[in-house]
Amino acid sequence: MTVDGVAAASVAPVERVARARGGRFEFLDALRGLAALAVVIQHCSERLWPEYFRFSQAHFGLGEFGVFVFFLVSGFIIPASLERGRSLGAFWVGRFFRLYPLYWAGLIAALILHSIHRYGLPTGFLAHPEREFLSNLTMVHFFIGGPDVQIIGASWSLSYELAFYLFLSLLLIARLNRRSVPLAVLAIFLIVPGALLPAGLVTGGLSNPGSRAIVLVATILVAAVFACLAADRRMAIAAIVLAFITVPLVLNQPGPSVLTFGYFATMFVGTVLYRITSGEISAGRGWAVFGFAVCVIFGISLFVEDAADPLTGVWVTWLKQPTTIIAAYLFFAAALLLRRHTFPRPLLFLGRISYSLYLIHALILDGPRWTVSLLGIPAAWLTLFTWVAAAVTIASLTYRFIEKPCHNLGHRMIVKIDARNRS
Template structure:
C-alpha cells in the first residue's frame, strides 16, 4: 500500500508550508501509514486467533479493510505530487521500482524458502502451476493476472491496485490531464455505479468470452489513441500507448466485483483532490465537497445494492453497511490527520509509518512461520501470547528489512533519479 514520501517541489511547496515535515517526510502521512499498517497486522492476527473477533470483523468493522483504504487515500494524495515534482516520467518509475520491488521480491524469495522447510503455506492455485505463478507474482500485478488463490502473499493484492494507479496517473501526466483532479474524481466516483454492469475477469476469467476480450481490445485501443494524440511529442505518444496497453487489460481482468475495484480507484482520486486542495490549487469548499460526495456515494451504493448475507467462512451475518462504514471510517481518519497536519505526531507512530511497507509485507511471513503458543504463561493465555509474539515479531522483522533492504534500495533509486535529472538538465554555455 504504498507509499512515496519525498517532499515535492512546485505546487507541493505550499503543502510543505502547511504541513509539518521531518527529514523530507510529511508527519501526518507517516502517522497515517503507521496506523494503517498496525490496523492490518492487528486485524489479521486477531482473525486467526479468535473466532469471535473474526465474526466481529466480518459483521461490523474490518480492521484490515480499514487499513488498506487509508493506504489508498494516502497514495492518491502523494503519488501525483511525486510525479509532478519536476522530474521526468522515467525518473518517477525508477523511484517507484526501487521503492517497491526489491523488498517485494525479497519477501517472495523468503516465502519460497520458508515453504521449502514447511514453515509457510502456499495456496492450491499457486501449487497447480508454480513456475507461471512465480512470474506473475513477481510483476506485482498478480491479482489482475490470475485468480486470488495464486498469490504468494495474500495481502499483496493491494499492490496490484497501487501499480495500476501509477500507470493511470502516468497516462494522465502524458496527456496533460493530471491536474484535472476534480472531474477525474467525479468520473471515478460515478464509475462505482457504472461498474455494476461490467463483467469481471474479462480476459482470462472463467466467464470470459470472445465478446468480452473484444471489449477489452476496443477499450485499450480507444484509450491508447486518445492519450497518444494528446501527447506533446512522439516519444510521449509511444509511452502512452505502452502504458494504456498494460493498464487497461490489467484492470478489466480484475477477478473481484468491479464496483469494489471502482471504489478503490475513486478513493485514490479523492486523495488527489485533497492534495490539490492542500496545495491551494482548488478551494477548500470544493475539495471537501468531493470528499463528502464520495463518502455519500459509497454509503448510498451499499444501501441500495448490498444485501445482508451469511459469511460462509465465519458464520457471521453481514449487514449492508459493514463495508461502507469501514471505508468511510478510513476517509474520516485521513480527514482528521489532514486537519492536524501542522502538528507533531508521536514518534512511535512515525516510526511505524517509516517501516509501514515492510510491516505490511513481512507480517504475512511471521504469521506463517511462527506457530501459536500451546499453553499459557504466568497467567497470560496462549492466544494473547501468540498475538503479542506475532505483532512484536512483525515489527522487529519489518525494522530489519527496512534498514537492510527497503531503505538502501530506496536511496539507490534516488541516486539514479538524480543522475537522470543531471543528464536531462541542459548545460549552460558561457557568454562571450
C-alpha cells in the same frame, strides 16, 4: 498500500501547512503507521480468534479499513512525487526501487519458509508454481491470477497501486494530471456502472465475444484519447503502450468490479485533498468531492443485499462496507486537519517501516504460538503480542538493510537521469 516518503522540500506549498520531520510529512507517516498496524492486527487476530474473524467479516473490517487509508495516502502523495519536475522515466525508476527489491525479497523468503513448513502457499500457486511465481514477480499478479495465486496475501493491494501509477502516467502524458476534481468525480460516478462489469474479462471471459469486444474497444479508446492528447510523438507511443497494458489489467480484476472502481475512486479523492493543501483548488470544492464520495459509498451500500459470508457463514448486512470504508475516509480527514501538529515518534517510526511491516508480517503468521498462559495472560494474547513484536522487529531490519539502501540507490540513479536530461 502507499510506500512513498516524498521529501517535504519537493512539495513546497504543502510544506507551509504540514509539519515535517526529516523531510517527511508527519501526518502521512502517522497514517501509514496506524494503517499498517491495523492490517497486522487484523491478520493476527483472525488467525487466533475465529469469533473475531466472524465479527470482522460481518461488521467492521479493521484490515480493510487500513487498506483504504493507504489508498487515500497514495492518492495524496504520489501525484506530488510525479509532478516534482522530473521525467516520467525518473518517476518509474524511483517506484521500482521503492517497491520491487523488498517485495522480491519477501517472495523468496516465503518460498524458503514454505520449504521448511513454516508458511502456507495457496493451492492455485502450487498447481503451477513456475508460472505463478513469474506472475507474482510482476506485482500485477492479482489482476492476472487473482487471490488464489498470491505468494504473499497482503500484496494484492500493490497491484492496485501499480495500476494507479500507470493511470497517473497516462494523465501526465496527456497533461490532464491536474484536473483532479473532474477525474475524481468521474471515478466516483464509474463505481455504479463498474459494478455491472463481470470479473476476469481477459483470463476468464475472452472466449465470450462480448468480453473480447469490451476489452478491445476500451483499450483502443483509451489509447487513442491519450495518444491524441500527448505532447509529442514519443509520448504518444508511450501512451499507447501504457494503455494497452493498463486497461486489460484493470478489466481483468478477479473480484467485484464495484470494489475495483471504489479503490481507484478513493485514490483520486486522496489527490483532490492534496490539491486543497497545495492551494490548487478551494477547500470548499475539494471537501465537496470528499463528501460526494462518502455519500456514493453509503448510497451504493443501500442496494447491497444481506447475505451469508462464504468463509465464516455469518450474516453480513449492508452496513459492513460503509462502516469500514467511511471510517477510513473520516480517519484520513481527521489526520489531514491535524497536519500542522506533531505526532508521537513511535508512530512516525511505524510509518517509515510501514511498507516492510505490511509485506513481511504475513510471513510470521504460521510461526510458533504460545500454548500456555504466562502471568495470567492467555496464550492467544501472548501469541498476538509476540507476532506483532516480531513483525515490527523484522520490518525494522528489512527497512534498514533492504528497503532504505535500495531507495538510496534509486535516488542516485534518478539524479543521474535528471543530470542527463538537463545536459
